[in-house]
Amino acid sequence: xxxxxxxxxxxxxxxxxxxxxxxxxxxxxxxxxxxxxxxxxxxxxxxxxxxxxxxxxxxxxxxxxxxxxxxxxxxxxxxxxxxxxxxxxxxxxxxxxxxxxxxxxxxxxxxxxxxxxxxxxxxxxxxxxxxxxxxxxxxxxxxxxxxxxxxxxxxxxxxxxxxxxxxxxxxxxxxxxxxxxxxxxxxxxxxxxxxxxxxxxxxxxxxxxxxxxxxxxxxxxxxxxxxxxxxxxxxxxxxxxxxxxxxxxxxxxxxxxxxxxxxxxxxxxxxxxxxxxxxxxxxxxxxxxxxxxxxxxxxxxxxxxxxxxxxxxxxxxxxxxxxxxxxxxxxxxxxxxxxxxxxxxxxxxxxxxxxxxxxxxxxxxxxxxxxxxxxxxxxxxxxxxxxxxxxxxxxxxxxxxxxxxxxxxxxxxxxxxxxxxxxxxxxxxxxxxxxxxxxxxx
Amino acid sequence: xxxxxxxxxxxxxxxxxxxxxxxxxxxxxxxxxxxxxxxxxxxxxxxxxxxxxxxxxxxxxxxxxxxxxxxxxxxxxxxxxxxxxxxxxxxxxxxxxxxxxxxxxxxxxxxxxxxxxxxxxxxxxxxxxxxxxxxxxxxxxxxxxxxxxxxxxxxxxxxxxxxxxxxxxxxxxxxxxxxxxxxxxxxxxxxxxxxxxxxxxxxxxxxxxxxxxxxxxxxxxxxxxxxxxxxxxxxxxxxxxxxxxxxxxxxxxx
Numbered sequence: 172x173x174x175x176x177x178x179x180x181x182x183x184x185x186x187x188x189x190x191x192x193x194x195x196x197x198x199x200x201x202x203x204x205x206x207x208x209x210x211x212x213x214x215x216x217x218x219x220x221x222x223x224x225x226x227x228x229x230x231x232x233x234x235x236x237x238x239x240x241x242x243x244x245x246x247x248x249x250x251x252x253x254x255x256x257x258x259x260x261x262x263x264x265x266x267x268x269x270x271x272x273x274x275x276x277x278x279x280x281x282x283x284x285x286x287x288x289x290x291x292x293x294x295x296x297x298x299x300x301x302x303x304x305x306x307x308x309x310x311x312x313x314x315x316x317x318x319x320x321x322x323x324x325x326x327x328x329x330x331x332x333x334x335x336x337x338x339x340x341x342x343x344x345x346x347x348x349x350x351x352x353x354x355x356x357x358x359x360x361x362x363x364x365x366x367x368x369x370x371x372x373x374x375x376x377x378x379x380x381x382x383x384x385x386x387x388x389x390x391x392x393x394x395x396x397x398x399x400x401x402x403x404x405x406x407x408x409x410x411x412x413x414x415x416x417x418x419x420x421x422x423x424x425x426x427x428x429x430x431x432x433x434x435x436x437x438x439x440x441x442x443x444x445x446x447x448x449x450x451x452x453x454x455x456x457x458x459x460x461x462x463x464x465x466x467x468x469x470x471x472x473x474x475x476x477x478x479x480x481x482x483x484x485x486x487x488x489x490x491x492x493x494x495x496x497x498x499x500x501x502x503x504x505x506x507x508x509x510x511x512x513x514x515x516x517x518x519x520x521x522x523x524x525x526x527x528x529x530x531x532x533x534x535x536x537x538x539x540x541x542x543x544x545x546x547x548x549x550x551x552x553x554x555x556x557x558x559x560x561x562x563x564x565x566x567x568x569x570x571x572x573x574x575x576x577x578x579x580x581x582x583x584x585x586x587x588x589x590x591x592x593x594x595x596x597x598x599x600x601x602x603x604x605x606x607x608x609x610x611x612x613x
Numbered sequence: 614x615x616x617x618x619x620x621x622x623x624x625x626x627x628x629x630x631x632x633x634x635x636x637x638x639x640x641x642x643x644x645x646x647x648x649x650x651x652x653x654x655x656x657x658x659x660x661x662x663x664x665x666x667x668x669x670x671x672x673x674x675x676x677x678x679x680x681x682x683x684x685x686x687x688x689x690x691x692x693x694x695x696x697x698x699x700x701x702x703x704x705x706x707x708x709x710x711x712x713x714x715x716x717x718x719x720x721x722x723x724x725x726x727x728x729x730x731x732x733x734x735x736x737x738x739x740x741x742x743x744x745x746x747x748x749x750x751x752x753x754x755x756x757x758x759x760x761x762x763x764x765x766x767x768x769x770x771x772x773x774x775x776x777x778x779x780x781x782x783x784x785x786x787x788x789x790x791x792x793x794x795x796x797x798x799x800x801x802x803x804x805x806x807x808x809x810x811x812x813x814x815x816x817x818x819x820x821x822x823x824x825x826x827x828x829x830x831x832x833x834x835x836x837x838x839x840x841x842x843x844x845x846x847x848x849x850x851x852x853x854x855x856x857x858x859x860x861x862x863x864x865x866x867x
Contacts, residue, residue: 325857330684415848516693
């Protein structure tokens with residue numbers, strides 16, 4: 172069967188499987204209104220004296236020995252997750268679970284003589300030809316993206332005069348993310364949560380920027396992780412650009428009206444992999460939007476994917492609370508969605524400038540205003556606190572730690588400051604700075 | 614041709630070597646409401662109050678511009694930011710901003726009350742005024758170091774004129790047909806050397822005021838080479854594709 176026939180078979184299977192969901196959405200309705208959350212977190216493994224291939228070999232060895240740790244595309248990273256946990260009055264159980272999973276990963280890495288790096292983009296290795304996990308999916312998908320990248324596209328990244336070549340889809344294997352999975356109470360609730368998550372993501376990204384360096388070069392951005400995805404995975408034809416088609420990454424062209432529209436958008440892009448029985452999972456798996464809906468058993472789950480791994484577990488939990496509280500406020504108050512073009516500006520501002528940018532937000536009168544990053548995010552944090560109170564969180568200090576970033580800067584800001592804004596820090600300088608900030612854990 | 618006259622002509626160009634390779638973009642859009650284009654640019658500009666937005670000859674049009682930048686990401690953010698400002702302002706005055714490259718034949722011919730435009734209108738036929746009002750486009754500037762470099766970039770782009778015209782066309786050629794009706798001297802000529810460029814400017818009547826040059830590619834007083842063949846698209850990523858093409862043609866020219 173040739174590639175075209177495989178794609179047609181995958182599309183047909185995807186349509187069958189999504190039709191089954193659309194025809195029985197009641198299956199996903201929950202009688203409760205609990206907030207059930209599962210986290211996926213990635214860290215990089217590193218060793219000062221070893222090559223990328225040597226680190227990758229040790230990573231593979233530890234994966235064979237340890238349970239509870241898995242991998243994705245990156246050959247130099249580990250992934251761990253929590254089970255779904257109810258988050259009501261307390262996040263203690265979620266925090267304990269994430270700390271436990273992180274502890275297992277840390278011990279396993281130590282056992283192989285590796286350090287753990289808690290950062291959105293691994294700054295130590297070249298971007299082109301980055302090693303990938305040896306699995307069919309991780310060979311075929313980046314190769315497809317590389318082969319189909321639009322001719323003539325500019326594949327460099329860097330503000331302030333620096334330039335890093337990122338024209339290789341496997342470059343994203345250098346990236347570590349925190350994914351927040353939240354069970355929806357119904358399919359319409361999932362679509363509503365998805366749209367609101369897309370709207371809110373830039374504020375979270377502004378506060379959490381932790382992806383600034385690639386190949387020991389300062390890109391000058393606050394968090395370039397999703398931007399590198401976009402540039403290195405842009406396979407749109409000229410005709411698709413004229414039609415205004417977006418990428419399968421980041422933000423859609425417009426908010427989703429219903430689940431059918433969400434499925435239709437996924438179906439627009441090649442499936443690349445061939446396994447008709449798993450067409451739904453493959454299609455959704457390749458929908459690299461800032462947030463997406465997954466279907467797991469009888470649950471519709473919204474996954475926020477835009478945030479980089481944070482320097483500490485505590486900061487990650489605070490970020491999760493910021494998201495949940497702000498989303499609860501937004502849904503509880505039926506907050507009107509920001510026009511998506513404003514969100515698009517907010518998102519790129521967050522990626523490039525973080526807290527130093529200006530953001531559209533809706534002030535109390537409902538008017539749309541553009542505010543400095545710190546003012547806008549402080550406003551969003553205040554709304555998140557209101558949402559958390561509705562969820563049952565009455566801890567007055569909730570979010571205070573992460574709010575400290577409004578003064579102290581995001582992790583990217585702190586790392587750049589520690590490195591004295593060197594455009595091309597040395598490996599030694601980077602190791603020292605990351606160690607000092609607690610982002611490189613021996 | 615005296616050397617002093619040539620020198621005076623060249624003094625009109627303010628090259629900024631530090632902006633070599635930087636891109637600046639101007640986009641023209643129509644104001645639309647109640648089923649028709651609206652000659653309300655003055656009201657729009659008053660509302661928006663941002664220097665990145667300005668008027669055009671047609672009072673139904675407004676134009677936004679970006680800061681010169683080398684970074685595609687910063688250019689994109691600038692375009693998105695201008696779009697948000699524009700949409701915010703049109704929402705406030707009850708209009709829409711329409712990214713359409715040809716206005717309807719029966720559109721208002723009201724002209725923005727700018728002295729230069731009023732003089733232009735007095736000097737041209739109604740047909741040319743109609744053509745001028747109906748066309749909207751995207752102008753892409755690329756910074757150059759000096760006049761020699763500008764001529765090199767100009768000629769490289771000129772060689773690709775047909776391709777670039779096709780790339781930026783969303784009206785089956787109608788916009789460019791109207792542009793040619795409006796700007797009879799639209800074809801960017803080949804300049805054998807700087808003296809020939811000066812001579813052409815004198816004959817074309819733009820030696821004293823470079824803005825009177827209506828060629829689809831021209832060298833501007835800002836020391837940029839400006840591509841004026843692109844139409845309008847509502848999609849920022851398509852505009853960036855044009856930028857990438859202009860830049861790639863210009864690269865390697867000094």
